Amino acid sequence: MNLAGAEIEFQEVEEKERLLSIYLNQVRDTYDFILIDCPPSLNILTINALTAADTVLVPIQCEYYALEGLSQVLKTVDLVKCKLNPDLEGVVFTMYDARTNLSIEVVESVKSSLNRTIYKTIIPRNVRLAEAPSHGMSINLYDSRSTGAESYRLLAAEVMSRGEEL
Secondary structure (H helix, E strand, O other), rough: OOOOHHHHHHHHHOHHHHHHHHHHHHHHOOOOOOOOOOOOOHHHHHHHHHHOOOOOOEEOOOHHHHHHHHHHHHHHHHHHHHHHOOOOOOOOOEEEEOOOOHHHHHHHHHHHHHHOOOOEEEEEEEEHHHHHHHHHHOOHOOOOOOOHHHHHHHHHHHHHHHHOOO
């Protein structure tokens, strides 16, 4: 809520796309990892996050309409890569259900059509993952032994190992 007026306030600022990057560079050496969570909208705050990031996790549901949204997000990522941050990429599959042909088809379609980093870890559709937010808890607190929790731990390990490669 505190950032609701940022779009208007940023209009007059020079290098407004790089503000977050400038501030994060001042503390970057203090942390091993800095995670920036963005809403599913493309605005100046999201552009700032993409410009400041070393890698981006774009979660995609394994459903048809998610492919349309993914192409729009990736166009923005490509634009940011071209103009502001050449090292940016990454896609994570979420809500994957191996029992459905659709999930398998979406993953195969994205893998074959995208020439970019796709994380190997796929987050499955999982009841415990869906329940955790309604209890105000992370999956690791709600049910750390669930398939969803284990998948997110594997994703974290994969992201951290890529961080060591940078």
